[in-house]
Amino acid sequence: MAEVLVYVDHVDGAVRKPTLELLTLARRIGEPVAVALGSGAAGTAAVLAEHGATRVLTHEAADYADYLVVPKVEALEAAVAAVSPVAVLVPSSAEAKEVAARLALRIGSGIITDAVDLEAGDSGPVATQSVFAASFTTKSVVVKGTPVITVKPNSAAVEPAAAAGAVEALDVAFSEKAHGTKVTARTARESTGRPELTEAAIVVSGGRGVNGAENFSVIEALADSLGAAVGASRAAVDAGWYPHSNQVGQTGKSVSPQLYIASGISGAIQHRAGMQTSKTIVAINKDPEAPIFDLVDYGVVGDLFDVVPQLTEEVKTRKG
Amino acid sequence: MSLRIVVTVKYVPDATGDRHFADDLTVDRDDVDGLLSELDEYAVEQALQISENSDDDVEITVLTVGPEDAKDALRKALSMGADKAIHVEDDDLHGTDAIGTSLVLAKAIEKAGFDLVVSGMASTDGTAGIVPALVAERLGVPQVTLLSEVAVEGGTVSGRRDGDAASEQLEASLPAVVSVTDQSGEARYPSFKGIMAAKKKPVESWDLSDLGIEAEEVGLEGAWTKVESAAERPARTAGTIVKDEGEGGKQLAEYLAGQKFI
Ligand SMILES: Cc1cc2nc3c(=O)[nH]c(=O)nc-3n(C[C@H](O)[C@H](O)[C@H](O)COP(=O)(O)OP(=O)(O)OC[C@H]3O[C@@H](n4cnc5c(N)ncnc54)[C@H](O)[C@@H]3O)c2cc1C
Ligand SMILES: Cc1cc2nc3c(=O)[nH]c(=O)nc-3n(C[C@H](O)[C@H](O)[C@H](O)COP(=O)(O)OP(=O)(O)OC[C@H]3O[C@@H](n4cnc5c(N)ncnc54)[C@H](O)[C@@H]3O)c2cc1C
Numbered sequence: 001m002a003e004v005l006v007y008v009d010h011v012d013g014a015v016r017k018p019t020l021e022l023l024t025l026a027r028r029i030g031e032p033v034a035v036a037l038g039s040g041a042a043g044t045a046a047v048l049a050e051h052g053a054t055r056v057l058t059h060e061a062a063d064y065a066d067y068l069v070v071p072k073v074e075a076l077e078a079a080v081a082a083v084s085p086v087a088v089l090v091p092s093s094a095e096a097k098e099v100a101a102r103l104a105l106r107i108g109s110g111i112i113t114d115a116v117d118l119e120a121g122d123s124g125p126v127a128t129q130s131v132f133a134a135s136f137t138t139k140s141v142v143v144k145g146t147p148v149i150t151v152k153p154n155s156a157a158v159e160p161a162a163a164a165g166a167v168e169a170l171d172v173a174f175s176e177k178a179h180g181t182k183v184t185a186r187t188a189r190e191s192t193g194r195p196e197l198t199e200a201a202i203v204v205s206g207g208r209g210v211n212g213a214e215n216f217s218v219i220e221a222l223a224d225s226l227g228a229a230v231g232a233s234r235a236a237v238d239a240g241w242y243p244h245s246n247q248v249g250q251t252g253k254s255v256s257p258q259l260y261i262a263s264g265i266s267g268a269i270q271h272r273a274g275m276q277t278s279k280t281i282v283a284i285n286k287d288p289e290a291p292i293f294d295l296v297d298y299g300v301v302g303d304l305f306d307v308v309p310q311l312t313e314e315v316k317t318r319k320g
Numbered sequence: 321m322s323l324r325i326v327v328t329v330k331y332v333p334d335a336t337g338d339r340h341f342a343d344d345l346t347v348d349r350d351d352v353d354g355l356l357s358e359l360d361e362y363a364v365e366q367a368l369q370i371s372e373n374s375d376d377d378v379e380i381t382v383l384t385v386g387p388e389d390a391k392d393a394l395r396k397a398l399s400m401g402a403d404k405a406i407h408v409e410d411d412d413l414h415g416t417d418a419i420g421t422s423l424v425l426a427k428a429i430e431k432a433g434f435d436l437v438v439s440g441m442a443s444t445d446g447t448a449g450i451v452p453a454l455v456a457e458r459l460g461v462p463q464v465t466l467l468s469e470v471a472v473e474g475g476t477v478s479g480r481r482d483g484d485a486a487s488e489q490l491e492a493s494l495p496a497v498v499s500v501t502d503q504s505g506e507a508r509y510p511s512f513k514g515i516m517a518a519k520k521k522p523v524e525s526w527d528l529s530d531l532g533i534e535a536e537e538v539g540l541e542g543a544w545t546k547v548e549s550a551a552e553r554p555a556r557t558a559g560t561i562v563k564d565e566g567e568g569g570k571q572l573a574e575y576l577a578g579q580k581f582i
Contacts, residue, residue, distance in 0.1 A: 068462075068463065068490060069463060094483065094484070095483060097450055098463070101457075102454065104419065105419060111544070112545055135339065136550050138547050138549065140547045140548060141545070143543070145544065183490060184489045184491050186489070187486060187488075245482065250447065251442075258581070259579075259581050270335070280579060288561075288563075296559040299559055300562055300571070301563045306566075306569070307564050308569065310569025311576075
């Protein structure tokens, strides 16, 4: 059967959820062969096998951490040569997209970025994209080469499916180009203990209406009661109330959770670009004319400092 | 010493307008006003700052690949302070995808001559965020991308890249391709003097033959990808909106419980 390469996003062997979603999508078009690179790569095999990887190609080298992007491109290029896949699927993180793009160019293929769904078509995989701030849905195909497709988090429900997951060492020889951009220092982001923003099932976001860094505790308390991630609008981030890594929108993260709760956010087009594909949208805003209300499944016109704490209490009570 | 910077800027339909696809499933450019992609203003700004902080002789060229109107985007960048502009324009470019765009940009950058390419983090229409990496691959030079801070000194470019899991400090020798995020620093507004001066700055026009590119390599026909359908997202059915009269939080909890979120 046709094989599909799946690029594994992992941190020291811990596979991130979007990769498991990719394995689910990959099975619609063929047999998934996973490629895991860098420190801890071999440790990914068990979970990849549980999610349908028939083979796991691994390569560990310091080069992946010490140099930007290109070592990963060269490893994937080697994997494509070894496997001759019918498609290459990559998670839509900022770095993985760059890896995918350069790979596409090297193997003479087209690239589709930020797919939100994938199905088998008559002449290869058909990718769905949600474009122009999610106001249009397009379906596209790659017409030259081996389709390279990057897929956004939360594009599919993870479905386990046991497979062999045979670990094989991938042979990679780095060119001089791989060492062009040195990573001279790295500071890991501190964990908040909350779910990862792009992967969370529920996201609770605050905007300019939160009116101060200290007030974000109101948003955090609601998030914690629901087991949610915390997001912020650019206005809140620019004001220094919340870190940029939590920004939702065109120049922040794009999220697609089951539930998105926006408090004190007006709903500017650039914010909508990052959350409009959420399944259920709820907003709390004191301005009944705020554009965010055009998007909501449920909206409360009111002061967030009244509504949000009451909601948090009620959630806690109901959860017992 | 001299430093030649090429800033790539895209002309895009205004995101606050009613963006649409044309019958051939390319972006309908007649329906909505175009402008310089806001995220490329940050690229122009960083190029200007590199120039201002440099002892070298710095020349900043802004480059766009786009239709006739794309000259507006170049004028805006010139009025911010860039020195000259190159417009790659050709009817055969209509419908070019990211791989094709990177080919045209790379050929134009090579023809212009460069030590540093500065790009935006993503366009505001396609938003792929891959063109800078593609251009670096084509030019065979290092990519130092998605920087929130950038500095050039003694033939080396360095910067900070804030990723998902970590913040990284990067370094590469010139020539190189850089892309900058909207965290890199507010872009300046063109001054009246800048706007007047821009009118006199040179804008060169190149077509595919100037770059030695065949029509089949680009455009809709030459694209590596094909859009098969584009449908407007159905308007969301009007949601329930309640006014808080003291019970708003409880009503919302009731709704969330009904949807099985609690
Ligand atoms: C190139 C570019 C990229 C951008 N990228 C992003 C992005 O990634 N993400 C993003 O979010 N924005 C982005 N923006 C900015 C965007 O245009 C808006 O400025 C921003 O989203 C506004 O944030 P906000 O909704 O929090 O603030 P505002 O628009 O000021 O809205 C605040 C809202 O809070 C309400 N409010 C105030 N007090 C209360 C209260 N006590 N209770 C309830 N409601 C209250 C007000 O009624 C108002 O509706 C970008 C802009 C540009 C030009
Ligand atoms: C909604 C939509 C979806 C698309 N999806 C795909 C897709 O999946 N695959 C694909 O191959 N193509 C796609 N395209 C086409 C693609 O957007 C264009 O070919 C575009 O020129 C390159 O991609 P981008 O705009 O996403 O640029 P990005 O990669 O987001 O741009 C990054 C930077 O590159 C520079 N740049 C990009 N284009 C130009 C230009 N024309 N002139 C000067 N500088 C430029 C700018 O500095 C910009 O900030 C899509 C287009 C649209 C409108």
